[in-house]
Amino acid sequence: MDATTPARSGVRCGNNPRGKGERLRADIITTAARMLDVLADDQALSLRAVAREVGIAATSVYLHFADRDALVLATLERFAADIGRAMEAAEAAAADPAEALRARTLLLGTRAQEHAGLYKVLYESTLNQRVELRFKRGFLESCVTAVQRCVDAGLAPRRDARATALDLMAAVHGSVSLRINRCDTPWPPFPEQLDRFLIGLVGLPARG
Known part of the structure; x- marks a missing residue:
């Protein structure tokens, strides 16, 4: 560690008490997520910059992540898992399968717009083009289940x-991507557009 790098209290490379290594890894991912949400580009992230933000030596990051791709993958996986849990909670609070499908899809679209940078990395980054992000499959599979419940x-x-x-997810992701990349366009409110998707693509009755 050079003289300009702040020391992280209680952390020593190669001598971490049980649990501190896991906490440091979580801190690194949290910091990377915050930075990616601003940068909106995995190639613009540097491990040295992440280390500086966390307040550790760059070598400490490499103890947990072999390279930038590994860190970005871990960050995106956590982002996807957080959205997945939130969608499950939204479904659980819904009155019926139709409202559950709407609630989970509304949450997905809203959360993506709230974290537009992370969303762009998840779906539009060079990493997304080079590596299959298998954890994204959960969004589609849970949507299939939710649609089937409406049918049943x-x-x-x-x-x-x-x-x-697939039709619904294509419409939702297309809508979100356009809102993020063409933010100067006067898009209709996302909940209203989603209701039209659910009526036209899924065949749900109009709400109310």
Whole structure:
């Protein structure tokens, strides 16, 4: 560690008490997530800059992540997992399968817009193009399940749930991407647009 790098209290490379290594790894991911949300570009992130923000030597980052790709992957996986848990909670609070599908999809679109930088890295980055981010499959699979519940409850026509979910996800991600990349366009409120997607693509009745 050079004289300009602040020491992290209680952390010693190669001599971490049990649990401190895990906490440091979590701190590194949290910092990387905050930086990626601002940068909106995985290539613009540097491990040295992350280390500086956390307040540790750059070598300490390499103890947990082999390279930038490994750190970005871990950060995106946590971001996706956080959204997944939030969508499950939104579904659980809904009154019926139709409201559950709307609640989970609304949360996905809203959270993506709130963290536009992370969303761009998740779906539009060079890493996304080079590596299969398998943890993203959970968004589609849970959407298929939610659509199937609507069908089983008689709230949506008997269509192929996977094809319908793919249509819905394409519409939602397209809407979110356009809002992020064409923010000067007067887009309609996302909840209203989502309701039109659910009516037109899934076949749900109009709310109310």
